[in-house]
Amino acid sequence: MALIKGFHRSVGRNVHGKITCRHKGGGHKRRYRQIEWERQEASAKVAAIEYDPNRSARLARLHYANGKKSYILCASGLKIGDEVIAGKNAELQPGHELPLGAIPLGMQVHSIELVANKGAQLVRAAGCFAVVVAKSAQYVALKLPSGEIRQMPANAKASIGRVGNEAHAQRKLGKAGRSRWLGRRPTVRGSAMNPVDHPHGGGEGRCGIGRSKPLTPWGKPALGVKTRKRANIYVLRSR
Template identity: 40%
Template sequence: MAIHLYKTFTPSTRNGAVDSQVKSNPQNNLIYGQHRCGKGRKARGIITARHRGGGHKRLYRKIDFRQNENDIYGRIVTIEYDPNRNAYICLIHYGDGEKRYILHPKGAIIGDTIVSGTKVPIKMGNALPLSAISSSTSRKPYALEEACTVWEGVLIDQKDESTSTDIPLGTAIHNIEITLGKGGQLARAAGAVAKLIAKEGKSAALKLPFREMMMVFDERGDDERRERDNGGVMVERKRKS
């Protein structure tokens, strides 16, 4: 991405450098205001975290961390600045008329196309499952979790856009799901990248940015947990004792 350098007119503009291709006018139907409460105070108004609060007003951009527009191609229209995160975001126009924000993949430029699905090219910006487990063979514990696969964006740039059902080992990935259908939660910061190092059955081993190994499973046990209601704190304490 091109860098725009400023001439020195005042001490505050010395050595200034910004990205010249990044715009800051967000899509109106993808933003909403938010009330920044707290400001480092607790309920009594006493400062518990110093040097918090203030700053410019922010509009929150709704980011699509799930990328569940399966087999529908989208085009990168803009690369925008997001005040709520240190990574840039992209405005995607899909073929069905849908408009969404996603995290900006490394190296993606305006005009590139992306797609999500189980049989899409292994290409930068595309979203694929970690393991080749189709939704017909996997169990669907909840009505909202129709796609029982783990999705993430791909950061690699391969010359051969081979079509596969899963991501090969050694691939650099980001925006990784932990819970099915919840959206990406790992490797979302600017410059963050994880590496797929092993796959076994319904689980995948990842090397995370902070050099920690983690297993990502296709499903979790005790899927009826949300249906239980203990009724009170004492019931929960007696159950744990």
């Protein structure tokens, strides 16, 4: 099975072609790398470390003994020729995958499953990691990159170490054109618009927004508004 395939990006439009997420569009053509979020084989060799245009992390291409190939997120310190192992008896080495219940306290992990055997959903961006802070028979508490402490099932799996390409956060785009390559369209300040286009618009010369709090173009509160509607029983401490 091919690991790379073409795909069409929605660039902020819905099925009717209407813009539902502003400031998206254009950008360089990309192909999608199919990543093995839940590893099916026990052991593999790292054959290459590759760039992925769809995410900030690098990918490690694995070659299995049976001839199968797959991609995983490249952990920091993982090198070509290294062996990565998945299973509860695997060593605590970067890139190895274990159940959370088998990982000791204080260990850094990434590519974490929210539900056992569903595939990694958390901590997948470059340089990110979570820390195991508490354990019980059924749950393991992790401190996530946001500062939130959340408990996960002990049989959910995670990879050891932090995601590689830590220097991504220090990257400078350098020019507006590079933002366009990434598919980011310009963002115009509301205060630079006319009153008909934005609540912050209008006025003579540069001036404040003229109201007690900033608003979206549609008149709804813009900053400091909570977006989580319900408390999650698995969140022990919010961010």
